[in-house]
Amino acid sequence: MFPFAFEWIAEPTRYVFMGALYAVLIALIIILHYCAIRAFLDMICKKKNHNHH
Amino acid sequence: MKEAHHKADEKTYKFGMVIDLDKCTGCGACMVACMAENNLPFRKDNSDRLRSNLWMRVYKISNGRSFPDLDISFIPRPCQHCEGHGHHAATPCVSVCPATATDYSHETGIVSQVYTRCFGCRYCMAACPYHVRVFNWWDPTWPKGMSKYLNPDVSVRMRGVVEKCSFCYHRYQRAKNKAYAEERRELHEDEYQTACTQACPAGAITFGDLKNPEHKVYKLKKSPYAFRLLEKLGTNPKIYYVSTRDWVRKAGDVYLGKEGKDVTHA
Amino acid sequence: MDSASAPFDSALFPEGVKRCKFKWFLFWVAVLHGPIMVGVIGTLMCWGLALNVTYLNNNYPFGLWIAADLGIIALGGGAFFTGFLRYVVNIEELKNIVNYAVVIGVICYAAAQGILGIDIGQPLRGWFIFWHANVHSMLTEVAFCITCYFMVLCIEYLPLILENRQINKLGFFHGLAHHLHGAMPTIAAVGVFLSFFHQGSLGGVPGVLYGRPFAFREGFLVWPWTFFLAILSAIACGPCFTILVTWFTEKCAGKQLVKKNVIDILAKISGRLLVLYLILKILDTIVWVGLAKGVGAPFSSFYANQPYGYWVLITEIGILGIIPAMLLLSERVRRNEAGLIIACLLNCAGIFMNRWIIVVQTCAQPVMSFDKFVSYHPNWVEYATTLVFVWVGAVVIMLSYRYLPIFPQEKELNPL
Numbered sequence: 196m197f198p199f200a201f202e203w204i205a206e207p208t209r210y211v212f213m214g215a216l217y218a219v220l221i222a223l224i225i226i227l228h229y230c231a232i233r234a235f236l237d238m239i240c241k242k243k244n245h246n247h248h
Numbered sequence: 249m250k251e252a253h254h255k256a257d258e259k260t261y262k263f264g265m266v267i268d269l270d271k272c273t274g275c276g277a278c279m280v281a282c283m284a285e286n287n288l289p290f291r292k293d294n295s296d297r298l299r300s301n302l303w304m305r306v307y308k309i310s311n312g313r314s315f316p317d318l319d320i321s322f323i324p325r326p327c328q329h330c331e332g333h334g335h336h337a338a339t340p341c342v343s344v345c346p347a348t349a350t351d352y353s354h355e356t357g358i359v360s361q362v363y364t365r366c367f368g369c370r371y372c373m374a375a376c377p378y379h380v381r382v383f384n385w386w387d388p389t390w391p392k393g394m395s396k397y398l399n400p401d402v403s404v405r406m407r408g409v410v411e412k413c414s415f416c417y418h419r420y421q422r423a424k425n426k427a428y429a430e431e432r433r434e435l436h437e438d439e440y441q442t443a444c445t446q447a448c449p450a451g452a453i454t455f456g457d458l459k460n461p462e463h464k465v466y467k468l469k470k471s472p473y474a475f476r477l478l479e480k481l482g483t484n485p486k487i488y489y490v491s492t493r494d495w496v497r498k499a500g501d502v503y504l505g506k507e508g509k510d511v512t513h514a
Numbered sequence: 515m516d517s518a519s520a521p522f523d524s525a526l527f528p529e530g531v532k533r534c535k536f537k538w539f540l541f542w543v544a545v546l547h548g549p550i551m552v553g554v555i556g557t558l559m560c561w562g563l564a565l566n567v568t569y570l571n572n573n574y575p576f577g578l579w580i581a582a583d584l585g586i587i588a589l590g591g592g593a594f595f596t597g598f599l600r601y602v603v604n605i606e607e608l609k610n611i612v613n614y615a616v617v618i619g620v621i622c623y624a625a626a627q628g629i630l631g632i633d634i635g636q637p638l639r640g641w642f643i644f645w646h647a648n649v650h651s652m653l654t655e656v657a658f659c660i661t662c663y664f665m666v667l668c669i670e671y672l673p674l675i676l677e678n679r680q681i682n683k684l685g686f687f688h689g690l691a692h693h694l695h696g697a698m699p700t701i702a703a704v705g706v707f708l709s710f711f712h713q714g715s716l717g718g719v720p721g722v723l724y725g726r727p728f729a730f731r732e733g734f735l736v737w738p739w740t741f742f743l744a745i746l747s748a749i750a751c752g753p754c755f756t757i758l759v760t761w762f763t764e765k766c767a768g769k770q771l772v773k774k775n776v777i778d779i780l781a782k783i784s785g786r787l788l789v790l791y792l793i794l795k796i797l798d799t800i801v802w803v804g805l806a807k808g809v810g811a812p813f814s815s816f817y818a819n820q821p822y823g824y825w826v827l828i829t830e831i832g833i834l835g836i837i838p839a840m841l842l843l844s845e846r847v848r849r850n851e852a853g854l855i856i857a858c859l860l861n862c863a864g865i866f867m868n869r870w871i872i873v874v875q876t877c878a879q880p881v882m883s884f885d886k887f888v889s890y891h892p893n894w895v896e897y898a899t900t901l902v903f904v905w906v907g908a909v910v911i912m913l914s915y916r917y918l919p920i921f922p923q924e925k926e927l928n929p930l
Contacts, residue, residue, distance in 0.1 A: 196647050213647075230690055299572060367639035371575075371651070385570075407564045407635065499884055
């Protein structure tokens with residue numbers, strides 16, 4: 196549920212609960228992307244180094 | 249803000265029932281009326297009480313003595329429309345529903361059930377100590393031709409969802425519409441009555457606004473013989489029972505311990 | 515290894531280990547498909563014919579499925595707790611078992627979600643719990659955290675798959691596995707956060723039912739005491755379940771896969787936590803007796819209906835609680851294989867029994883004085899659909915063991 200859904204009630208528990216959920220999801224997405232990008236960069240660098248030698 | 253203004257203007261009720269157990273004969277007319285009014289499905293063999301859909305169920309209890317001291321009583325049990333209070337501020341079933349499929353209306357005091365929202369986890373059934381909530385274990389079916397006699401004001405429930413007594417909420421909506429059309433804000437006592445109340449031939453069930461001094465229930469609930477089921481749990485139900493018989497009133501509480509060991513589910 | 519006698523899929527095996535012939539592997543996978551098919555038939559019956567095919571009824575809205583769900587999650591608690599000990603507390607030796615704890619965790623959490631998918635009356639509306647969430651419901655907290663934690667477990671499982679000998683040859687996947695390993699402490703910390711809440715919420719599911727004096731408990735803020743007891747019991751039995759499954763895997767593989775000292779660390783921690791849990795559980799029981807009496811429910815009334823007599827309480831806390839705790843505390847018992855396995859079995863059975871009690875016995879207790887006690891036992895559909903996840907889990911373990919480097923000590927313990 197998002198804060199713009201018609202059922203949303205502005206109460207502290209809801210912000211804490213849904214806030215924690217989105218924080219966890221965002222953290223996981225960031226970790227996955229960070230690792231994937233690092234792996235991709237490593238791969239490119241290796242190829243470049245390989246070509247250079 | 250707009251919503252708050254609207255709410256402040258709106259007339260609020262606290263609908264409830266007072267059931268006189270000394271008048272109840274256990275005829276079951278309330279159960280039949282409820283089934284017909286609310287389109288309750290039934291099966292060819294509907295004798296399995298653990299799986300049949302009954303919003304109103306009449307329990308038969310006995311004091312367990314033998315003749316001539318034997319005494320029996322019938323306890324009609326619709327949804328208790330608990331309000332909760334104090335430490336337990338919410339209705340037992342409403343607070344646990346994960347999908348907000350059941351709600352407590354502060355306008356009417358009625359606990360609603362949104363059938364199309366319920367996904368059938370049955371947590372509310374576990375929460376209810378009165379067993380008022382029933383699950384649709386089968387697809388609803390009616391004998392051939394009978395579907396034409398269904399009440400058009402009440403939606404038919406699909407399998408896999410929980411349902412329960414709504415105090416014939418559709419009748420409240422109808423009465424409210426009529427009152428608006430007549431430019432009234434308040435409903436008269438006789439304008440909104442549940443099907444079971446009207447069907448009871450002994451006049452044992454009285455329905456009305458518990459906080460309106462002009463309604464019969466207001467006086468009846470103040471009887472020294474009035475009690476509610478499982479009062480000690482703090483569910484704060486809106487169904488009051490009246491009985492002059494001591495053992496019947498005691499039977500309404502949680503466990504009776506030794507003094508009530510004879511009370512049986514007959 | 516003699517290349518002529520090596521199985522044809524040996525190129526996929528982890529480096530330097532021996533695996534059985536492919537035909538034997540296939541044979542056992544095929545054997546497991548028998549009970550899996552029974553479970554699939556049961557599932558299709560539940561979905562196609564509605565839940566009247568089970569023995570659940572209006573008095574028992576919760577039965578084997580929900581009890582199993584709570585039990586499986588508690589047993590799967592070994593995954594987050596081992597991860598916590600390995601990556602957050604930094605107990606180095608546990609790196610030798612943490613992979614397997616993750617595999618077991620993935621299976622347990624997938625099973626819990628799968629069972630819920632069969633248990634709910636309208637499975638296609640399952641997403642309502644996320645979209646129309648009632649944040650005050652314990653079940654909402656459970657659903658959110660279990661789903662998120664399952665994602666965490668999948669992310670923890672991912673590097674294991676990427677470390678398959680052939681997949682790891684690809685540069686990108688090799689790098690991804692490497693960086694995921696680097697990020698593991700953060701991922702494990704997120705997992706611990708999520709697990710804390712869903713393990714607790716599962717205990718809170720019956721604990722908040724104030725209409726049911728048998729289940730209801732007072733608590734701290736919005737959480738009943740059972741919330742905290744459930745967390746503690748999960749971390750007390752989870753490692754024991756990991757030990758049990760590892761032991762069983764070793765028996766099936768016919769070789770040692772994890773060194774004894776690693777197992778001993780888990781067993782020792784498990785034993786101490788079990789003692790702490792039992793002390794609090796006994797305190798909770800004493801307080802609960804007074805609480806229930808306050809609403810008019812005498813203690814004896816909870817144990818008046820067979821099969822739920824006093825033996826339930828004695829078995830749960832005594833035979834399946836105090837005895838395994840004492841066994842696990844003793845170093846001599848822990849060093850003895852049979853002793854350790856019996857202790858772990860009793861511990862896991864005790865926690866499972868606790869979950870059955872808080873779910874099914876709660877439903878069994880009539881609350882109104884004139885309500886009648888009815889008994890419940892699951893039927894074959896419920897058993898088959900619950901056990902199907904054991905069989906599927908076994909296949910997942912077989913695949914993981916055969917093709918992925920799950921056990922870092924295997925090579926050292928079993929030189930070719």
